Amino acid sequence: MRISDVIRNKGNAVVTVRPDVDVRHLLAVLAEHHIGAAVVSSDGRVIVGIVSERDIVRALADRGATVLSETVSTIMTAAVRTCLPDAHIEELATIMTEGRFRHVPVLKEGQLAGIVSIGDVVKSRINELEVERDSLSSYIRAAST
Numbered sequence: 001m002r003i004s005d006v007i008r009n010k011g012n013a014v015v016t017v018r019p020d021v022d023v024r025h026l027l028a029v030l031a032e033h034h035i036g037a038a039v040v041s042s043d044g045r046v047i048v049g050i051v052s053e054r055d056i057v058r059a060l061a062d063r064g065a066t067v068l069s070e071t072v073s074t075i076m077t078a079a080v081r082t083c084l085p086d087a088h089i090e091e092l093a094t095i096m097t098e099g100r101f102r103h104v105p106v107l108k109e110g111q112l113a114g115i116v117s118i119g120d121v122v123k124s125r126i127n128e129l130e131v132e133r134d135s136l137s138s139y140i141r142a143a144s145t
């Protein structure tokens with residue numbers, strides 16, 4: 001399955017925050033949307049970073065609660081690994097495993113066009129495996145009658 005299929009199913013909405021908002025605001029956004037990461041962008045289209053709950057935990061452990069008043073740009077990851085819509089879901093699973101992150105934004109013509117999480121990858125692999133299992137079961141049943 002390709003990333004474009006995943007995006008077609010789940011939609012292309014991506015929660016973004018501006019780099020100059022504070023971490024307290026970021027926490028509210030993550031809680032409101034029940035998500036673990038947000039793409040950092042000034043205009044909602046061009047990516048300048050990604051920030052996840054892990055960045056908040058790390059910064060809190062390093063510097064304490066003063067982090068809540070710092071801007072998102074101080075804790076985000078600026079070197080974002082992205083993918084294209086025609087990438088395969090298996091490629092993304094490898095990228096996430098090797099990079100040890102759970103979110104990959106999708107870019108189309110250089111602009112934000114969706115985001116895939118580890119949850120989306122697992123869901124799509126389970127669906128594929130269920131389809132394979134059902135067709136193998138039908139094949140075995142047909143062969144034994």
Ligand code: AMP
Pocket residue numbers: 036037050051052053054055076077079080081082100101102103104105
């Ligand atoms: P996550 O597992 O997505 O919560 O992120 C773990 C760490 O990787 C955090 O420091 C994130 O800022 C960073 N991160 C998350 N997604 C990406 C990505 N696509 N490219 C680069 N770094 C990322």
